[in-house]
Structure formats: structure tokens, C-alpha cells
């Protein structure tokens with residue numbers, strides 16, 4: 210059925226959903242002169258998500274709800290506020306909007322929650338302000354906000370290069386089933402990259418592995434083949450800063466997961482399971498193991514940041 214968009218649609222609040230990400234493969238190369246590391250990474254968007262509501266307002270304001278909302282800044286340092294200002298500047302307009310963020314993604318968890326908020330804000334304001342920017346233009350602005358923001362827009366499963374902002378879609382057949390072990394205390398991304406540099410100092414130059422085999426396993430849609438190929442170069446650094454994560458990783462595989470890794474810079478540990486049923490069993494056992502503060506199940510891949518139409522709300 211065709212939906213009729215009323216002429217005043219641009220002044221109505223817009224709701225947007227944006228996903229968490231996991232790095233199925235994270236190869237970290239040399240530290241560049243600009244302070245970033247050269248990456249080869251395979252991202253997957255997960256069904257754990259943020260909900261953002263954008264409404265016209267007198268000035269730019271932010272409110273944050275949900276788990277650990279108190280840990281999220283509501284000033285101009287919030288990534289969603291930075292996204293609104295960047296888009297407003299690009300379109301030569303006033304960033305007069307209220308951004309209400311409902312956090313479904315743990316803060317500082319290595320799951321790109323802040324990047325999801327930035328991507329959601331861009332997609333929502335594109336609708337609210339009728340900017341009609343192309344995906345490529347939105348993606349360029351996203352890359353200026355943070356290395357993970359372009360993927361939060363893109364969603365699905367993608368190969369990321371550069372500092373993670375250059376994306377190429379990759380085929381991922383079927384649905385993967387994940388269990389997430391969440392820590393109450395986050396880890397700082399720059400601190401984890403810094404710890405990796407410290408661990409590597411004096412050693413030989415990093416050799417970045419090739420994700421080709423992992424990409425083949427994804428295309429085949431076989432979680433058993435994929436499990437031993439999951440890889441994260443930041444994991445030793447995250448474990449060095451948070452040694453208790455070793456116990457969390459062990460508990461997940463003991464509970465029946467096919468494999469577990471630290472997600473990005475951590476501290477969230479993600480476990481790949483053979484089926485939806487196995488994920489429920491692993492989640493139940495992990496919940497009782499006392500190795501994390503919360504457990505969630507999720508599936509991937511899912512779409513990137515997108516407007517939630519009224520009928521879906």
C-alpha cells in the first residue's frame with residue numbers, strides 16, 4: 210500500500226534505529242603518523258541497537274536513557290551532538306534539534322554504541338531536514354566523526370580498511386547467533402590501542418593476517434568453519450588491561466559456544482554459537498557463571514542506521 214507523506218512531515222519527530230557491531234576479524238597494522246593504526250577488519254552489525262528520536266527544538270539539546278546512561282556525556286562532546294553539528298554545517302543550517310538517545314548498546318564496550326548514535330543522528334536529520342545528501346556524502350561526514358561511524362551507517366557485514374572507514378560489503382550467508390558477555394566497567398579505545406603499542410614495542414613489525422579464509426567461511430554460512438577463524442589483534446591488549454576477561458572467555462566456550470573473542474577494544478566478549486537454541490543455552494549458563502555483569506543474545510548481520518517508519522513503532 211502506498212503511504213502519503215504530508216507536507217509538514219519534516220517538522221515531525223523522526224525515530225531511528227542503529228546497530229551494535231562486532232569485529233569478526235581485527236588485524237591491526239602499524240601506528241600511522243596521524244595517531245591511527247592501519248586496520249584490516251571484518252565488521253558485522255548485530256541486533257542489539259540504539260533508538261534515537263529527533264525533534265525540532267530551539268537549540269541543540271541531548272537526553273540519554275537506558276543502561277549506564279549516566280556514563281554518556283550530554284554536552285557537545287556527545288558523538289550524536291557532533292554529528293548534528295557536522296551535518297548542519299554541511300547544509301548551512303542551524304542545528305536546532307532535540308536528540309533523545311535510548312541506549313541499548315553498552316557504553317565503552319567495544320560495540321560502537323557512540324558511533325551508532327552518530328550514524329542514527331545523521332540518518333534522522335537527513336530525513337527531518339530533507340537534506341537529500343547521498344550515502345557517499347553521509348559516509349564522508351561519518352568518517353570525520355570516528356573510524357567506526359561509516360560502518361554504523363552501512364550495516365550488514367563489511368571489510369574495513371584504512372583506519373576502518375573504507376568499507377566494502379562482503380557476502381555473509383544466513384544468520385549468525387551470538388552471545389554477549391557485558392562488563393559494567395568499560396575500556397577506553399585509545400588506551401587499548403596504546404597498550405597494544407606498548408606490548409609490541411621492541412618486537413618485530415606487526416604482520417597483519419589475511420581474512421581471506423574467514424571471508425570464505427562467511428560466504429559459506431558455516432559457523433563451525435568460521436569459529437576458529439575469528440581473530441582480534443587488540444585482544445592481548447584488552448586482556449592485559451583486564452585480566453579477568455580470560456575467565457569470561459573460558460566460561461563461554463565451556464558453556465558450549467563454538468568460539469569467543471573480545472569485541473574490538475573490549476571489554477565485551479562475544480561468543481559464536483551453532484544455533485539460536487545453543488545461544489539461549491550458552492547465555493543461561495554464562496549468566497550463572499558470575500563472569501560478567503549482563504548477558505545478551507543477538508543475531509547478525511542486520512541493517513545499518515535506518516529511520517523507523519511510523520507503522521513499525
Ligand SMILES: C[C@@](CO)(OP(=O)(O)O)[C@H](O)COP(=O)(O)OP(=O)(O)OC[C@H]1O[C@@H](n2ccc(N)nc2=O)[C@H](O)[C@@H]1O
Nearest residue numbers: 244245246319320321355356357372398399402473474475
Ligand atoms: C577498536 C575499534 C574496532 O572497530 O572499535 P571499538 O572497539 O572502539 O568499538 C575501532 O578501531 C575504534 O574506532 P572508533 O571508536 O570510531 O575510534 P576513533 O574515535 O576513530 O579513534 C579513537 C582513538 O582510537 C585509536 N585508533 C582508532 C582507530 C584506528 N584505526 N586506530 C587507532 O589507533 C586512536 O588512538 C584514536 O585517537
Ligand SMILES: Nc1ncnc2c1ncn2[C@@H]1O[C@H](COP(=O)(O)OP(=O)(O)O)[C@@H](O)[C@H]1O
Nearest residue numbers: 287288289316317318319320321322323324326
Ligand atoms: N552517544 C554516545 N554514546 C556513548 N558514549 C559516547 C557517546 N558520545 C560520546 N561518548 C563517549 O565515548 C566513549 C566510548 O563510547 P562507545 O562508543 O560506547 O564505546 P566503544 O568505542 O568502546 O565502542 C564513552 O566512554 C563516552 O565517554
